Amino acid sequence: MYDLIIIGGGPAGITAATIAINQRLETLIIAERWGGQTTYTMQLEEMEGRETITGEALLDAFRRQLDYLDFARRFDTVTKVMPEEEHFVVETARGDCFEGRALIIATGAKPQRLNVPGEASLAGRGLSYSAATHASLFLGKDVAVVGNGRRAQWAAASLARKAHQVYLLAPEPLVTTPLASRLRQMENVEVAEGVMVKEIHGENFVEGIVVAMPDGQEREILVKGVFVKLARTPNSDLVREWVDCDSRGHIIVDVYCATSWPGVFAAGDVTLVSEQVLVHIGEGAKAALSAYHYLLMH
Ligand SMILES: Cc1cc2nc3c(=O)[nH]c(=O)nc-3n(C[C@H](O)[C@H](O)[C@H](O)COP(=O)(O)OP(=O)(O)OC[C@H]3O[C@@H](n4cnc5c(N)ncnc54)[C@H](O)[C@@H]3O)c2cc1C
Incomplete structure (x- = not known):
């Protein structure tokens, strides 16, 4: 039984995992792949190479920490999450089944692209x-x-x-x-x-x-x-039936990243919080500390 299972390997999930491991929680992060969505260092004609995404460097440092800790990470797709009495069961596409006392959902959102030339x-x-x-x-x-x-x-x-x-x-x-x-x-x-x-x-x-x-x-x-800036679809299907979401599927969280279900926290683009790497690094950290407080009390 893990203390905390984090689903998602974007800025929110990676940061949450790093913070949770630093607090010595038995942590598992499951992601289809690292890094989540793409970020760009914008180049413009008059300012070649100007660095604008300061969150990326920070995220890289967190990601490198997790690369050493292979016992704490799985690259797999989570197919089902079920609440049980006082814990949660997480199933993956490769047939694994994990149990955790708390969960962080950091599965991001599907962006809509223009799909036009250029x-x-x-x-x-x-x-x-x-x-x-x-x-x-x-x-x-x-x-x-x-x-x-x-x-x-x-x-x-x-x-x-x-x-x-x-x-x-x-x-x-x-x-x-x-x-x-x-x-x-x-x-x-x-x-x-x-x-x-x-x-x-x-x-x-x-x-x-x-x-x-x-x-x-x-x-x-x-x-x-x-x-x-087209509409995006939050990846909240795993919990949408039992955790409160808004009409477009964003998981509803309070200021501590807590959802309507005790022990389940959410961070990043899967919530309504503004989409930016730097912001979601903070949201992931907050979700991990909130999960830690929850575990201390239960
Ligand atoms: C094209 C594009 C360009 C962008 N450019 C910038 C930029 O320049 N600067 C900036 O600050 N922000 C940018 N953003 C926004 C930024 O990338 C997102 O806000 C940020 O990545 C969201 O982080 P997240 O952790 O919530 O989710 P994501 O980064 O989306 O990560 C989601 C994670 O969840 C995993 N996952 C999802 N479902 C499952 C499942 N069922 N099982 C296992 N794993 C799962 C995915 O594999 C991934 O690891 C851009 C977004 C897009 C789409």
Whole structure:
């Protein structure tokens, strides 16, 4: 029986495992693979090689610690998690079965990509998936944000404070939020709804985005940056039936990363907390300490 089983090997899971092991908890981390989602060190024409993802270096150090501790990690897919009396049973695709007194769910979310020409080759060269990380690099420039939900609106509002002009290109009407009406009134934000992205172009760096407007006309918008902020799906299926989630499947947590089920904690993109490596390093650490406190009391 483990004290703590952590599911997920992204920033939240890796940090949680390191903290738990440092507290001498009998810990097992199970992940399909290390590292979770991709992060990019953004390069722009005028600032080749500028380092922006400070969380990555920290995460690497944590990951290296876990690489030595092979008894504490498994590369496998968790297929089932069941609550039992005072403990949890975790089953994997390879047929293993583990028991733990507490759980941290750090399984991340599935991002939605544009899947258009230019997306893969220009990622990190003006194309970003993280406004929180990269918006400040686009001071005084023209940029586009693709998406219609809360995250896209937040990115557009944040960029409007820094960029010269922001084009919010929404595939569907903007989700109704207080920010949506503010965005429509901002002088340097153009909101276009019902548009479809066809291509992102640029030789070495993003130079423009081609979209089909609602009337079918093609329009080319010259921008130096494109932020893709489409909806993502939290990987919460393992616990969704017995742990409280919101309507989109994010696991609901309190400020201690505790879920509605005693002994189950969650951290990272699987919750509603803002998506950034640096933030999720902190969330993972918090979840591990909360699980430790829970174990001390039970
Ligand atoms: C394309 C892209 C670019 C990004 N760029 C940046 C950036 O530049 N800067 C930045 O700060 N943030 C960036 N982000 C956001 C950042 O990557 C995420 O916020 C962060 O990785 C989330 O961490 P996490 O630990 O919650 O989950 P993830 O990193 O998604 O990791 C989830 C982990 O869970 C594992 N897992 C899932 N299901 C199971 C299962 N059933 N069994 C076993 N293991 C499972 C996966 O294998 C993985 O190890 C980007 C995101 C994307 C998609």
